[in-house]
Amino acid sequence: MLFGATPPEHYVAGLVMVWIAHLISLHYVFFTSRPVFWWIVILFALSYRILLIQIPPYLANDYLRYLFDGKLLLAGLNPYDIVPIDFPALGGLDIPKPEVKTIYPPLAEGLFAITSWLGGTLTEWRGMNLTADLLCAGILLKILDQLQLPRRWLLAYLWSPLVLIEGVHSAHLEIWTLLWILLFIYAAQSHRLALASTALSAAILTKLVPVLLLPAWLLTFPSYRQRLKHFLFIAILTMTGFLCFFPGHPFGNLLTFFHHIEGYGVLFYGLNLWLTVEQAKWLLTSAGGALVLYLLFIDRRYSQQPIIIVFELFLIVFLFSSMGFPWYLLVILPLAIATRAIYLFCFMATTHLTYYSVQLEEPHTIWLISSAVLVVTAIFKQGEIVFCKKKQT
Numbered sequence: 001m002l003f004g005a006t007p008p009e010h011y012v013a014g015l016v017m018v019w020i021a022h023l024i025s026l027h028y029v030f031f032t033s034r035p036v037f038w039w040i041v042i043l044f045a046l047s048y049r050i051l052l053i054q055i056p057p058y059l060a061n062d063y064l065r066y067l068f069d070g071k072l073l074l075a076g077l078n079p080y081d082i083v084p085i086d087f088p089a090l091g092g093l094d095i096p097k098p099e100v101k102t103i104y105p106p107l108a109e110g111l112f113a114i115t116s117w118l119g120g121t122l123t124e125w126r127g128m129n130l131t132a133d134l135l136c137a138g139i140l141l142k143i144l145d146q147l148q149l150p151r152r153w154l155l156a157y158l159w160s161p162l163v164l165i166e167g168v169h170s171a172h173l174e175i176w177t178l179l180w181i182l183l184f185i186y187a188a189q190s191h192r193l194a195l196a197s198t199a200l201s202a203a204i205l206t207k208l209v210p211v212l213l214l215p216a217w218l219l220t221f222p223s224y225r226q227r228l229k230h231f232l233f234i235a236i237l238t239m240t241g242f243l244c245f246f247p248g249h250p251f252g253n254l255l256t257f258f259h260h261i262e263g264y265g266v267l268f269y270g271l272n273l274w275l276t277v278e279q280a281k282w283l284l285t286s287a288g289g290a291l292v293l294y295l296l297f298i299d300r301r302y303s304q305q306p307i308i309i310v311f312e313l314f315l316i317v318f319l320f321s322s323m324g325f326p327w328y329l330l331v332i333l334p335l336a337i338a339t340r341a342i343y344l345f346c347f348m349a350t351t352h353l354t355y356y357s358v359q360l361e362e363p364h365t366i367w368l369i370s371s372a373v374l375v376v377t378a379i380f381k382q383g384e385i386v387f388c389k390k391k392q393t
Contacts, residue, residue, distance in 0.1 A: 011058070012353065012362050018161050019349040023342070029155050030340045038152060045158040049133065052169040053126040059359050060170035063125055064095040069102050069109055070116030079109055080248025100260075101253040106241035107205035108173055126171050132179045133167055139182040140334060143308070146189045147338060156337045162348055166327035174330045177207040181311075181331060188217065188307045197230050201237035208254070209317060212292065216302040216310045258322075264354050265324030266371040281322050288320025311335035315344075319375065326352040347374040 057063065069079045071090045079102045084092030092098055102109070111128060118124040141154050157163060167175035180203035187196035200217065203210035214234060218227045242249060258281075271280035292313060295301045302310050314331045318324070329348050336344035350371040357364035 012357050012360060015161070015353060015356060019352065022159060022161055023345060023349065025159060026156055026342060026345060029152055030342075033150070038155075041155060042158060045155070048164060049130060049168050052164060053123070053130060055169065057122070057170050059356065060166075060172070061096050062173070063122055063171045064091065065097075065102065066104075066108075066112045066125055066171075066173065067116065067120055067122070068092060068095050069104065070112035070114075070120060073109060073113040074116045074120075078245055078248045079104075080245055080250055080253070097257070097260075100256055101250075103250050103253045103257050104173070105205045105208055105250060106244055107202055108176070108207070109245070111173075111176060111206075122171065126168065129168060129171050129175050132175045133163065136175065136179050136182055139179070139186050140337070143182065143186050143189070143334065143338070146186070147306070147308070149338065153337055156345075157333060160333060160348075162326060162330055162333065162352060165352075167330055170327065172327040172330075173206065174327050177203055177210065178330050178333070180206060181210060181213070182334060184213070185308055185334070193230065194233070197233045198237065201234045201241075204234075204238050205241040208250075209314065212313045212317065213310050215296050216313065217307070219296070219300060219303040220307070261323060264351070264358055265319065265322055266351075266354075266368055266375060267319055268322040268324065269368055270372065277322075284320045284322060288316060291316055291320070308335060308338050324351060324354070326355045341378075343374050343377045347371060347378070350374060 065084075068084055068087075068091050072079045072082055072087070075090070081101070082092075083099065083101060084095055085098040086092065104112070115125045115128055118127075137154060137157060140157055141151060144151055144153055163175070166172050167178075180199050184196050184199035184203060187193070187199055196217075200210065200213060203213070214231070218231055221227045221230070265284075267284055268280055271283060275283065295313075295316075311332050311334060314328075315335070318328050318332070321328075326348070329351060332344065333348075335341070336348070350367045354364050354367040354371065356362075357367060
């Protein structure tokens with residue numbers, strides 16, 4: 001289906017079949033223990049990755065910005081001070097939103113520079129992402145061992161359409177964010193606190209959203225001294241990354257980006273039926289922020305839970321943002337695997353299908369409704385868990 005200049009018109013139908021097959025396979029992976037030829041399954045997963053990095057991307061052009069920023073850095077230019085449209089010779093006119101300065105944090109820019117140094121094409125960037133992907137698999141396997149979960153559950157990651165299509169084929173940066181966060185989770189559970197702090201700082205310097213994990217993690221420490229120590233360590237590492245580009249920074253660019261970008265979030269779509277775009281964004285941001293603050297500082301949910309539960313913060317941010325881009329869900333995949341939450345896998349599927357249906361101007365209402373039903377299911381399931389815990393107490 002993916003070979004040729006452009007995928008065929010039945011791309012969405014093919015994607016539906018891929019997700020149905022994946023969801024069926026999850027039942028076998030999670031709920032049975034019969035031996036199979038796992039090495040053959042893993043071999044096919046690796047072979048498919050090699051195939052995908054050779055096929056032209058479809059409806060994905062973020063990598064053009066990555067490569068452009070890398071070229072700027074090799075030319076000695078600060079990407080935070082550059083409007084791409086002013087540099088057509090470096091490909092500034094070809095990238096998405098050429099009138100907006102870059103929004104990517106310093107470590108991401110470093111990854112782009114390494115890619116440009118290696119050759120500066122999509123092939124090199126995909127090779128970088130494939131490296132991150134395989135490292136993710138290795139660390140996730142160690143996390144499964146830590147949680148005393150079956151190793152075969154790794155197949156839910158290796159065969160995830162979200163990882164294969166968005167992380168490898170479309171080559172989105174989020175696979176690197178996932179790598180640093182997985183390393184943070186592994187190190188925190190191993191009580192290797194310096195490594196955990198370094199990994200969390202790397203995640204923040206790749207995408208700013210992981211900063212939400214900082215208060216959640218600090219609240220797990222019993223003393224204020226430990227909290228201050230690790231806060232300062234992460235703050236110094238993070239500020240050092242930004243100082244490399246001083247006085248340039250991505251924060252103003254991010255505000256411009258969020259102001260102009262509208263996506264496919266299920267809550268945003270629903271609110272936008274009755275409210276203006278700006279009103280829907282304001283209400284979602286306020287409600288999502290209030291929920292995060294409540295969970296962090298009032299309910300103190302993460303101070304007594306396994307550290308992997310903090311992944312749900314990314315799900316909350318995703319639900320209460322206006323964008324709803326499916327590759328943003330890569331970071332909640334480990335939570336879905338560790339909890340065997342099939343409804344989360346289904347939510348990934350409907351979000352993925354919504355995005356491509358909208359892009360290809362095909363009917364997408366059924367996928368939005370399905371996403372809404374799955375959100376309600378997730379809320380009900382979480383309520384069930386909380387009620388059972390209180391009853392046991």
